[in-house]
Amino acid sequence: MKKFEGDPDILALFTNTARAQLTKVNNALLAVEKKGVKAESLKLIRGEIHTLKGDSRMIGLESVSGAAHAVEDLITELEKAAKGERGKLVRRIFSLLDAIGAAIERLPEEVVEIDPAEITAGNAGKAEIDSTAAGASAGSGSSAHIGSSAETEPPPSPTQGRREDKTEIITLNVKRIEDLIQKSSAFPQYFNKFNYIFGQLENLRNEMEADPRPAENAKQLASIVSQFSHELSFYDLGSRQFQSEITKLKLVPLATVFDQFPRLVRDIAEHTGKAVAFTVKGKDSELDKTIVERLKTVLIHLLRNAVDHGIESPAAREKAGKPKEGRIVLHASNRGDMVEVEIGDDGAGLDLDRIRETAIERGILAREDAGALGADDTMALIFAPGFSTKEVGSFSGRGVGLDVVARTVKEMNGQVSVKSTRGRGTTFTVSFPLISSFIPITVFLLGERLFGIPSAYIKSVLRVRESDRRDVADRPVITVEGEDIALIDLNSWLGFGEEPADANKNVIIVSSRDEISACVVRDIIYEKKMIIRKTDWLVRACPVVMGAVLSGRERAIPILNVPEIFNKLKETMRGVVRKKARAPGVRDFRQKNILLVEDSAVSRTRQRDILEGQSFNVFEAAHGKDALALLEKQSFDVVITDIEMPVMNGPELIRRIRATEGLERLPVIVMSSYNDNLASLKDLGINTFVDKTKFSVKRLIEALAGEGIIKSGSGSGGRW
Amino acid sequence: MKKILIVDDSEMARKSMCFSLSSKRYNVLEAVSGRDAVAKLKENPDIGLVITDLNMPEMNGLELIAHIRSNHKPADIPVYVITTENKTGDDVMKKGATGYIVKSSKTSEELHRIVEKHMV
Numbered sequence: 001m002k003k004f005e006g007d008p009d010i011l012a013l014f015t016n017t018a019r020a021q022l023t024k025v026n027n028a029l030l031a032v033e034k035k036g037v038k039a040e041s042l043k044l045i046r047g048e049i050h051t052l053k054g055d056s057r058m059i060g061l062e063s064v065s066g067a068a069h070a071v072e073d074l075i076t077e078l079e080k081a082a083k084g085e086r087g088k089l090v091r092r093i094f095s096l097l098d099a100i101g102a103a104i105e106r107l108p109e110e111v112v113e114i115d116p117a118e119i120t121a122g123n124a125g126k127a128e129i130d131s132t133a134a135g136a137s138a139g140s141g142s143s144a145h146i147g148s149s150a151e152t153e154p155p156p157s158p159t160q161g162r163r164e165d166k167t168e169i170i171t172l173n174v175k176r177i178e179d180l181i182q183k184s185s186a187f188p189q190y191f192n193k194f195n196y197i198f199g200q201l202e203n204l205r206n207e208m209e210a211d212p213r214p215a216e217n218a219k220q221l222a223s224i225v226s227q228f229s230h231e232l233s234f235y236d237l238g239s240r241q242f243q244s245e246i247t248k249l250k251l252v253p254l255a256t257v258f259d260q261f262p263r264l265v266r267d268i269a270e271h272t273g274k275a276v277a278f279t280v281k282g283k284d285s286e287l288d289k290t291i292v293e294r295l296k297t298v299l300i301h302l303l304r305n306a307v308d309h310g311i312e313s314p315a316a317r318e319k320a321g322k323p324k325e326g327r328i329v330l331h332a333s334n335r336g337d338m339v340e341v342e343i344g345d346d347g348a349g350l351d352l353d354r355i356r357e358t359a360i361e362r363g364i365l366a367r368e369d370a371g372a373l374g375a376d377d378t379m380a381l382i383f384a385p386g387f388s389t390k391e392v393g394s395f396s397g398r399g400v401g402l403d404v405v406a407r408t409v410k411e412m413n414g415q416v417s418v419k420s421t422r423g424r425g426t427t428f429t430v431s432f433p434l435i436s437s438f439i440p441i442t443v444f445l446l447g448e449r450l451f452g453i454p455s456a457y458i459k460s461v462l463r464v465r466e467s468d469r470r471d472v473a474d475r476p477v478i479t480v481e482g483e484d485i486a487l488i489d490l491n492s493w494l495g496f497g498e499e500p501a502d503a504n505k506n507v508i509i510v511s512s513r514d515e516i517s518a519c520v521v522r523d524i525i526y527e528k529k530m531i532i533r534k535t536d537w538l539v540r541a542c543p544v545v546m547g548a549v550l551s552g553r554e555r556a557i558p559i560l561n562v563p564e565i566f567n568k569l570k571e572t573m574r575g576v577v578r579k580k581a582r583a584p585g586v587r588d589f590r591q592k593n594i595l596l597v598e599d600s601a602v603s604r605t606r607q608r609d610i611l612e613g614q615s616f617n618v619f620e621a622a623h624g625k626d627a628l629a630l631l632e633k634q635s636f637d638v639v640i641t642d643i644e645m646p647v648m649n650g651p652e653l654i655r656r657i658r659a660t661e662g663l664e665r666l667p668v669i670v671m672s673s674y675n676d677n678l679a680s681l682k683d684l685g686i687n688t689f690v691d692k693t694k695f696s697v698k699r700l701i702e703a704l705a706g707e708g709i710i711k712s713g714s715g716s717g718g719r720w
Numbered sequence: 721m722k723k724i725l726i727v728d729d730s731e732m733a734r735k736s737m738c739f740s741l742s743s744k745r746y747n748v749l750e751a752v753s754g755r756d757a758v759a760k761l762k763e764n765p766d767i768g769l770v771i772t773d774l775n776m777p778e779m780n781g782l783e784l785i786a787h788i789r790s791n792h793k794p795a796d797i798p799v800y801v802i803t804t805e806n807k808t809g810d811d812v813m814k815k816g817a818t819g820y821i822v823k824s825s826k827t828s829e830e831l832h833r834i835v836e837k838h839m840v
Contacts, residue, residue, distance in 0.1 A: 010736045017732045050775055054804040055732040060825025065804075 004108035070116035282332035310347035344427035624648025722768025754779025
């Protein structure tokens with residue numbers, strides 16, 4: 001595999017330009033396809049392609065310039081071609097453009113060869129259509145699988161991190177930079193003012209040393225303090241304005257993404273045999289570059305749904321007395337510090353009965369609750385985890401991949417909702433904050449639990465041997481670059497018990513201002529840019545936690561507040577404050593461990609997904625004996641068990657649990673369809689019984705809340 | 721030292737040439753079209769070398785050469801054409817270009833050769 005060896009900045013400029021060129025060419029070609037060969041469109045295409053050809057030659061990408069040359073030739077052919085032959089030529093050009101787009105996205109890891117002769121209509125050669133779909137996936141690492149269904153989010157990997165490190169370029173408005181320069185000019189003034197106050201303080205100190213006069217000195221000090229507080233408030237305002245101005249540099253117009261959609265919609269429509277007129281409004285709205293990329297993934301899902309499932313086939317539309325061609329409108333508008341995007345179609349609308357049926361089938365809704373469920377609540381079900389299915393065609397209505405949409409939107413601190421009228425169409429509304437605060441977070445394991453720290457606090461990561469560890473003044477330290485650094489077992493400090501003594505330990509060197517310490521962790525899992533949600537109740541419950549991030553499967557990972565940890569450490573180090581076993585509230589916050597005992601893998605997986613969706617740590621066992629083995633190794637907050645199981649059944653398991661020291665009071669919830677034995681089960685000492693045939697998340701959550709495992713209403717992620 | 725003027729409507733092409741030249745501490749100016757180049761030449765009489773693209777909106781490369789050869793002082797200022805097509809080379813020489821470079825991964829080396837010839 002040949003790598004691109006050129007300069008990364010020039011490559012970033014090339015990639016950025018080329019994407020924009022391809023988008024323009026794609027849209028001009030769409031116009032040719034719809035409205036016929038017009039000189040204006042061809043001129044635009046030729047201009048852009050010619051520049052692309054030259055640019056790619058300049059950086060030695062002969063395969064791209066060759067393919068661009070082939071496009072030029074095909075445009076000439078298209079100009080001369082008879083009307084009947086144009087369609088095929090246009091499709092061939094689209095394929096070539098896709099191949100070029102795909103090749104560009106592979107850079108710099110791989111220089112892809114493109115053989116224009118191999119590329120025919122509807123086949124982008126070696127480059128697969130679904131990884132490039134109209135270049136709509138360009139640059140985001142997201143994918144636009146035409147006609148495929150729900151995609152699960154891949155686990156964050158180091159490779160993904162590397163992708164984010166790729167140089168990205170945005171175009172800046174000079175006016176914005178000028179504003180920034182103007183605002184930054186205030187900072188030296190602040191310095192002068194602070195320096196003046198500093199001078200006054202020094203004077204006061206000298207006076208006090210020479211001739212202390214407490215009453216007068218206090219008066220002077222009070223005057224300085226009041227000046228200082230006055231200046232501070234100006235500084236605060238100024239720095240905030242500066243910060244908000246700087247953040248705006250990341251804003252890019254939505255057009256960068258929206259312009260890729262006409263081609264995408266065309267391809268999906270062609271693939272699914274639909275006729276669609278697609279309109280885009282409000283693409284001048286601006287949004288954080290990082291958010292735009294995520295928003296794109298979400299909108300691709302929704303557009304695919306709209307074409308594939310929203311718009312009926314031309315025949316069905318005609319039968320319903322509608323125009324053959326369906327309409328899809330994408331409309332963005334600013335709403336304060338949010339951007340709202342609507343995707344509306346004039347298709348068949350949501351089939352509420354089918355949604356209810358599917359929700360019942362998937363265990364999201366209890367059958368007896370279905371009747372009382374209003375239209376809005378029913379529609380909201382399509383975003384529920386577990387509602388979507390990976391099997392293509394198993395559910396022909398909406399819902400494919402919508403849990404991914406809901407999850408992505410939530411990760412971005414946004415919202416998604418749906419409105420629909422049967423026979424008239426469906427509108428999805430997605431709203432996102434304009435500015436994101438994605439920061440790199442390093443996620444690591446302490447014991448069995450995931451925690452995160454903003455990467456900015458991490459100086460380095462090391463592996464240390466037991467022999468590297470010394471004790472200085474009764475405290476363990478390690479020496480890094482000649483400096484003794486206190487070694488802290490975070491897990492035990494947080495009150496979760498010590499990390500098992502390993503010969504080698506993973507250590508992260510954490511520093512904040514002048515403080516530095518080495519924290520022992522079990523393993524570093526990944527680094528990813530995420531938004532920290534500042535959850536008040538969480539921070540109140542546990543001050544060393546600053547918030548949480550949502551990772552895949554809606555799992556919440558607490559983010560440690562490094563300065564606060566140092567504050568607490570200082571207290572314990574000085575010995576002024578008695579060493580606390582753990583910070584107050586930690587135990588309440590940590591994820592609950594659930595042991596799920598169920599012999600049917602299908603039910604188990606479904607229940608696990610739902611429980612994980614509620615941020616539980618789920619451990620699985622196929623029968624009672626498995627469960628007992630796990631119970632020996634691990635502490636659990638609750639056991640959920642089936643009754644009928646091979647090897648060791650539910651009642652026997654419960655009997656053994658109750659006979660085990662320390663587990664006498666462990667909450668056990670029985671979930672089974674054999675509810676006639678309820679009375680005898682109660683005698684065994686079970687806590688709650690959930691009828692499997694009526695299994696729903698709501699019931700399970702109620703049962704867990706009833707056991708005090710969770711606070712009622714604290715279940716995350718659901719819209720029940 | 722005299723300045724170099726690079727005329728190309730492709731930002732990418734301009735930047736990669738400037739990038740490679742400014743690393744050798746040449747003083748490089750950019751123009752995005754023939755018309756822009758004419759303005760820059762007027763403002764900067766110390767421009768000693770022009771490198772121009774051919775296909776550009778608002779006065780193309782050949783029109784720019786014609787303008788320089790009939791209006792600029794000195795009229796024999798070296799003007800090189802940078803082109804995507806091999807075949808246009810001899811043609812542009814007839815129209816008054818001092819020489820030409822075909823866009824390729826070797827462009828940068830060619831460029832340095834030309835710049836050294838005229839600027840050192």
